[in-house]
Amino acid sequence: MMRDPRLEVTLPGLPMKNPLMPASGCFAFGREYAELYDLNELGAIAIKGTTGTARLGNPTPRVAETPSGMLNAIGLQNPGAKGVRDEELPFLETYDVPVLANVSGSRPEEYVDVVKTLTDAPNVGAFELNISCPNVKEGGIHFGTDPAAAAELTKEVKRVSTKPVYVKLSPNVTDVTAIARAVEGAGADGLSLINTLLGTRIDWETRKPVLANEKGGLSGPAIKPIALRMIYDVRQVTDLPIIGMGGIQSTEDVIEFMLAGVDAVAVGTANFSNPFACPNIIRELPAWLERLGVEHIRHLRGQGEAAV
Amino acid sequence: MKNEKMLIVDNRLIAAGTYEMTLAGTLVSEISRPGAFLHVAVPGEDLVLRRPISIASVDHEGGSCTLIFKDVGAGTERLARCHPGDRVDVLGPLGQQGFPVDEPYAADDVLLIGGGVGVPPLYYAACELAGRGVSVSVILGFQTTSAIFYEEQFRELPGCDVRIMTDDGSYGQKGTVIEAFEERGKRPDWLFSCGPRGMLRAVEKAGMHPHTKGYVSLEERMGCGVGVCLACVCETEDRSSYRKICRDGPVFPFKEVLL
Known part of the structure; x- marks a missing residue:
């Protein structure tokens, strides 16, 4: 595919050919989708949440469908930081695409440990701190709901990271801007939002939750308006780069997120229904720029704000 | 594996709540393993997950295959209502391990x-x-x-x-x-x-x-169907790790997985 300079965006640590990346947990470590299309088409790749040591994840069922969305409670199944460094990142290194390494943990030391293990990997462009995984006990969600804890964790990670650090914000809070400001104050280089919304479903036949984990994270088009609102709000209080996500399915959705104030976007659940969602959107973006009469995609950033 | 809008050649009720859907398309040529399944998108925008349905037969010369599914919920109900001439968005064939039908000898039981x-x-x-x-x-x-x-x-x-x-x-x-x-x-x-x-x-x-x-x-609720989302896992017999049903299976030796 031809490179289109009108789509190139540069975020801290992430020089992107276009503003699109698959979201963490929706692309594993790229091997499967690499069989379907050339990963070089992507702007960046956010890899599956990585913990200090390997995790097996939750019992099944791990997913349940919901109106225009899905609940998942995978539980951070991953091979652990060393496994990711030694087995997964070298595969992705064969592509000219920066990696956004998603980091999860139960304790601050675990986050620090993961970052130390991965920070020297040449293709890791930046880290994304998952302070909002709803699916594991002590899965970091505590860090995502308390501004002071989020700031402290950000500081500790920044101390050991040689790469820019993005903090992935949880929507399961009363005021997302308070967390955004707190992590910015602690030195975050960027933000990504939103993570999934906590939800559940109950089976009327068994009278039990559908998910073995009882609750899970809601994703898909159902959460798009919430994501847009939170991004819109956060953009009012910070100029940090924002990677936006939450129900993006189409090129039009990408434009809408740009207008709400993001610098780049991540596509999550849409990969599951359409494995070609990312390359399809990327190929459609130039025509949309022409339709909108903008010379570069970054010119759309935050242009959807109400006139003051 | 292909992603294709396959043509519904036939869709009929063959038993209580059970439908046999015949699909035609080029991805049929890739079907080679009993156990392989197709990941079928449900018509309409509101159901985002595909439905994994195993292949009941394949006609390579005629370029068609048949799926059999039970109407058990909103998605399969919508598939049951599809008519010949309609098209469904299909991803497949999926599953890397099928029944080893090439191995038994004629005299085997x-x-x-x-x-x-x-x-x-x-x-x-x-x-x-x-x-x-x-x-x-x-x-x-x-x-x-x-x-x-x-x-x-x-x-x-x-x-x-x-x-x-x-x-x-x-x-x-x-x-x-x-x-x-x-x-x-x-x-x-x-x-x-x-x-x-x-x-x-x-x-x-x-x-x-x-x-x-x-x-x-094996079957399980699936997300992506290609081994990415880790929704449809099953434990190995020794409980030390997981296998992905969609990708590593869906067929496994009995002794490999914990049922």
């Missing part, structure tokens, strides 16, 4: 045990085995007469011995496939099974002879 909507991939396996001149014995379990499908199709295969069990005894023999398995008295060289998890556990518990090579096809 091959037993297929299926329950309910677990029967379709066994029919595909039986067709392949019959095509290689391998005779198979089939034990099929259904709840009741109205739920039975494909009995005739199995009987038409050369050398295929079919036994039908029903829970209520309204057809065939009253009882479970396990009873038929035990009555059969000898342990097969090969055993391929697919059906409800409880049935598969019972088959395993009924005792597989050490020399029996047993394979089981």
Whole structure:
């Protein structure tokens, strides 16, 4: 595919050919989708949440469908930081695409440990701190709901990271801007939002939750308006780069997120229904720029704000 | 694997709540393993997850394949209402491990045990085995007469011995496939099974002879269908790790997975 300079965006640590990346947990470590299309088409790749040591994840069922969305409670199944460094990142290194390494943990030391293990990997462009995984006990969600804890964790990670650090914000809070400001104050280089919304479903036949984990994270088009609102709000209080996500399915959705104030976007659940969602959107973006009469995609950033 | 808007050639009710959908498209040429499944998108925008449906038969010359599914919820209900001439968005064929139908010798004793909507991939396996001149014995379990499908199709295969069990005894023999398995008295060289998890556990518990090579096809709620999302995992027998049903399976040796 031809490179289109009108789509190139540069975020801290992430020089992107276009503003699109698959979201963490929706692309594993790229091997499967690499069989379907050339990963070089992507702007960046956010890899599956990585913990200090390997995790097996939750019992099944791990997913349940919901109106225009899905609940998942995978539980951070991953091979652990060393496994990711030694087995997964070298595969992705064969592509000219920066990696956004998603980091999860139960304790601050675990986050620090993961970052130390991965920070020297040449293709890791930046880290994304998952302070909002709803699916594991002590899965970091505590860090995502308390501004002071989020700031402290950000500081500790920044101390050991040689790469820019993005903090992935949880929507399961009363005021997302308070967390955004707190992590910015602690030195975050960027933000990504939103993570999934906590939800559940109950089976009327068994009278039990559908998910073995009882609750899970809601994703898909159902959460798009919430994501847009939170991004819109956060953009009012910070100029940090924002990677936006939450129900993006189409090129039009990408434009809408740009207008709400993001610098780049991540596509999550849409990969599951359409494995070609990312390359399809990327190929459609130039025509949309022409339709909108903008010379570069970054010119759309935050242009959807109400006139003051 | 391809992503294709396949043409619905036929879609008919073949048993209570059970539909047989015939699809035509170029991805048919890639179907080669009994156990393989198609990941079918539900028409409409509001149901975002595809439905994994195993392939019951394939006609490479005619460029078509058949899927059998049960109407069990909003998604399958919508698929049941599709008409010939409609198109459905299909991803597939998926699954990297199917039933090893190329391995049994003609003289081997091959037993297929299926329950309910677990029967379709066994029919595909039986067709392949019959095509290689391998005779198979089939034990099929259904709840009741109205739920039975494909009995005739199995009987038409050369050398295929079919036994039908029903829970209520309204057809065939009253009882479970396990009873038929035990009555059969000898342990097969090969055993391929697919059906409800409880049935598969019972088959395993009924005792597989050490020399029996047993394979089981599993189903689970799926997300992506290609091994990315880690939704449809199953534990290994030693409980030390997981296998992805969609990608590593859906067929596994009995001894590899914890049922």
